[in-house]
Amino acid sequence: MPELPEVExxxxxxxxxxxxxxxxxxxxxxxDLRWPLPERMQERLIGQSVLRLRxxxxxxxxxxGSGETLLIHLGMSGRMLISGAEVGGFYHDHPAxxxxxxxxxxxxxxxxxxxNDARRFGHMDLWPTEDMENHWLIKSLGPEPLGNAFDGxxxxxxxxxxxxxxxxxxxxxRIVSGLGNIYVCEVLFRAGISPKxxxxxxxxxxxxxxxxxxxxxxxxxxxxxxxxxxxxxxxDGELGYFQHTFxxxxxxxxxxxxxxxxxxxxxxxxxxxxxxxxxxxxR
DNA sequence: ATGTGTTCCTGTCCGC
DNA sequence: TGCGGACAGGAACACA
Numbered sequence: 001m002p003e004l005p006e007v008e009x010x011x012x013x014x015x016x017x018x019x020x021x022x023x024x025x026x027x028x029x030x031x032d033l034r035w036p037l038p039e040r041m042q043e044r045l046i047g048q049s050v051l052r053l054r055x056x057x058x059x060x061x062x063x064x065g066s067g068e069t070l071l072i073h074l075g076m077s078g079r080m081l082i083s084g085a086e087v088g089g090f091y092h093d094h095p096a097x098x099x100x101x102x103x104x105x106x107x108x109x110x111x112x113x114x115x116n117d118a119r120r121f122g123h124m125d126l127w128p129t130e131d132m133e134n135h136w137l138i139k140s141l142g143p144e145p146l147g148n149a150f151d152g153x154x155x156x157x158x159x160x161x162x163x164x165x166x167x168x169x170x171x172x173x174r175i176v177s178g179l180g181n182i183y184v185c186e187v188l189f190r191a192g193i194s195p196k197x198x199x200x201x202x203x204x205x206x207x208x209x210x211x212x213x214x215x216x217x218x219x220x221x222x223x224x225x226x227x228x229x230x231x232x233x234x235x236d237g238e239l240g241y242f243q244h245t246f247x248x249x250x251x252x253x254x255x256x257x258x259x260x261x262x263x264x265x266x267x268x269x270x271x272x273x274x275x276x277x278x279x280x281x282x283r
Numbered sequence: 284a285t286g287t288g289t290t291c292c293t294g295t296c297c298g299c
Numbered sequence: 300t301g302c303g304g305a306c307a308g309g310a311a312c313a314c315a
Contacts, residue, residue, distance in 0.1 A: 003308060034291075034310090058309080076309055077293075100293085119292045121309060137310095164286060173310075180308055249308090271287065274306085 002074040004058055004145065004178030005218055006240040009225030010080050011055045013239035017085050017111040018050045018062060025106035033102060034075060034123040044068060044126050045105070057141050057177035061132065069129040071137070075121030080239045085111035087239075141177040145214050150176060152208025159199040159207045166202065167195035167270050170210075179214070182249045185276045186217050189248045194282045195268070195275040248276040256281060 002010070026045040031037040038044070048064040055061065062070040074080075083094040094112060103115040103124060115122070127135045142158070143149040158175045159166070169175055170184045179187070188195050190213045193206065224244045247257055248265050256263040256278040263280025 006308080073309085075292095076307070117292095118294065119307090119309095121292070162285090168286085171309090182308060272289080273309095 002058060002076075002078060002240060003180035003183050003221075004055075005183070005221035005225055007058045007060060007074065007178075008055055008222050009228070010074070010240040011053055011060050012226065013082065013087065014060070014080065014113065015053050017082055017107055017109075017113065019053055021050055021111070022108040023048050023050065023064075023105055024108060027104040027106070028102070029104070030102040030120075033117065033120050034073075035125075037103075037124055038126045041124070041126065045070065056132075056138060057144065057173065058180070059138065063129050067129055068126045069132050071123075071125045071127060071132075071135065072115070073123045073137070074240075075117060075119060075123065077119040078115065078117040078122035081114040081116060082239065083112045083114070085109065140174050142173060142175045143177065145176050145178050145218055150211060150214075152204075152211050155211050156204040156207040159202055160204075162199035164199055165195060165270055166193060166197050166199045167275050169199040170214075171271075171273070176214070178218070181273050182246060183214075183217055183221065185249045186246055187214050188277060188282060190217060192282055195270060195277050197283075248278065251276060 023045045024047075026042045028037060028041055031041075044066065045064075048066050048068075051063045051065060053060065053062050058073065060072040062072070064070060081095070083092045085092065098116055100116045100118045100120075101114050102117055102120070105113040105115075107113065115124070123137075125135070125137075132138060143154065155176075159169055162169055164172075167184060167188065170179055170187065171181065185195070187210065191206070191210055193202070193210075221244055225240070251265045252267040254265050256265060258278065258281050261278060261281045263278040265276055266279045268275050268277075
């Protein structure tokens with residue numbers, strides 16, 4: 001699930017129970033996530049205050065009073081659960097422990113944050129705050145799609161000469177960071193560009209036109225996530241999963257929703273991932 | 284340097 | 300109802 005909008009929703013949901021609060025205790029049930037968790041993680045977390053919660057690409061970054069930053073990546077199946085606190089105006093009691101609860105943070109005021117990740121593609125790390133941009137997972141990330149450095153000129157230059165399909169290029173976090181499989185499909189649909197088109201074959205105009213579309217798609221999804229946080233009425237305090245309707249993703253065989261198109265949504269596999277697109281209006 | 288395929292894990296769903 | 304295979308929102312890594 002977690003692409004940039006979901007990660008941002010998780011960050012916003014964690015903010016009230018983390019920012020300005022103390023980590024009183026940390027449980028590590030399984031240290032072997034995608035990579036081993038950092039040495040002495042519990043000790044380095046215990047007693048630390050959370051100064052601020054940030055997001056870079058699909059990473060949540062919690063700056064601690066110790067001068068270290070806790071990096072959180074959700075991978076494919078990572079979930080964050082808040083309990084012992086109000087979420088969206090509703091108090092969520094502590095649930096029974098579940099199978100893949102790998103890390104549990106016990107915060108001040110009795111709140112608890114549980115990181116659950118069945119596939120264990122997620123990760124956590126601790127790294128000096130001042131050196132965060134040099135963290136090995138962060139340093140080669142491309143620009144933030146919602147930031148100022150990401151503009152039409154940049155996009156055109158980044159795609160120029162690329163032989164790879166545009167679908168693959170937009171998934172490449174070095175080109176632009178934060179998009180995943182779902183939102184790349186949605187972006188290409190809105191742009192009317194076939195996922196099979198070679199990135200370098202796009203005109204500078206069409207490449208540049210991707211920028212406001214990418215921003216809109218992400219912004220819309222973040223807003224949908226925000227409203228799901230506001231109206232939190234689910235049984236648990238799980239963050240980041242919100243019902244969002246997609247125009248093409250997972251709609252193989254359905255009719256294209258673009259006015260007067262009448263095409264059919266197709267699915268192909270590109271570099272091992274499904275691409276959904278309209279064969280008629282995406283060129 | 285680039286582009287492509289494989290790999291890490293578990294869970295779910297679909298057809299036989 | 301069981302079983303095998305495909306597939307899942309990520310991304311590093313090994314290889315041509």
